[in-house]
Amino acid sequence: MEKPEKRGMIDTWLDKHRSIHTAATRHPFVVSIRDGSVDLSSFRTWLGQDYLFVRGFVPFVANALIRAGKESGESSDMEVVLGGLASLSDEIEWFKREGSKWDVDFSTVVPQKANQDYSRFLEALMSDEVKYSVIMTAFWAIEAVYQESFAHCLEDGNKTPAELTGACQRWGNDGFKQYCSSVKNIAERCLENASGHVLAEAEDVLVRVLEHEVAFWEMSRGGQ
Numbered sequence: 001m002e003k004p005e006k007r008g009m010i011d012t013w014l015d016k017h018r019s020i021h022t023a024a025t026r027h028p029f030v031v032s033i034r035d036g037s038v039d040l041s042s043f044r045t046w047l048g049q050d051y052l053f054v055r056g057f058v059p060f061v062a063n064a065l066i067r068a069g070k071e072s073g074e075s076s077d078m079e080v081v082l083g084g085l086a087s088l089s090d091e092i093e094w095f096k097r098e099g100s101k102w103d104v105d106f107s108t109v110v111p112q113k114a115n116q117d118y119s120r121f122l123e124a125l126m127s128d129e130v131k132y133s134v135i136m137t138a139f140w141a142i143e144a145v146y147q148e149s150f151a152h153c154l155e156d157g158n159k160t161p162a163e164l165t166g167a168c169q170r171w172g173n174d175g176f177k178q179y180c181s182s183v184k185n186i187a188e189r190c191l192e193n194a195s196g197h198v199l200a201e202a203e204d205v206l207v208r209v210l211e212h213e214v215a216f217w218e219m220s221r222g223g224q
């Protein structure tokens, strides 16, 4: 049986920032996948931009791995983050297969503004100045938005097109949900001992991830 989750800072912040959380996890692009009305050119745009994003996300997770090894005090943190890094390797291979399937040539995809802004934000979070608890909060939020969004596309009553269920399963499967829950537990544990100043920074970073995720989905609709 799954361990019941203890309510911590993250849940409190999600309640406080409910509207941006919903905007990130129930974006019209995601809802259009679930109801089958998705415009396939939007999907292709998302695919190309997300491939670039994931390549930029790898160094962020690698940095989280180094910080987990040095600072966490819990050997299991490193294993959780290492699992995330390994799944990014699979993710990149999956993107390459999807690129061929959807005729998206990644070598010609140019990162749009929302992608560049998100990438700069991730780079700033890789600074040694940023506390481990803040990094893990951001890490959780980034992964959880995809988990919650794509799991929604697989929930009862979905009309997700068959050719898109692979994408939804990639992030919507139970294993990915479990991994997100492990990352969340790490973040919550670190936040328990954080100062007021660090808590304020972690809350701000959480909201900014959600904003970047909304802007990222917007690109699929032709937004910049």
Ligand SMILES: Cc1ncc(CN)c(N)n1
Binding pocket: 050, 053, 054, 057, 142, 143, 145, 146, 213, 216
């Ligand atoms: C924009 C975005 N956010 C999160 C994920 C999940 N790794 C992703 N692939 N792309």
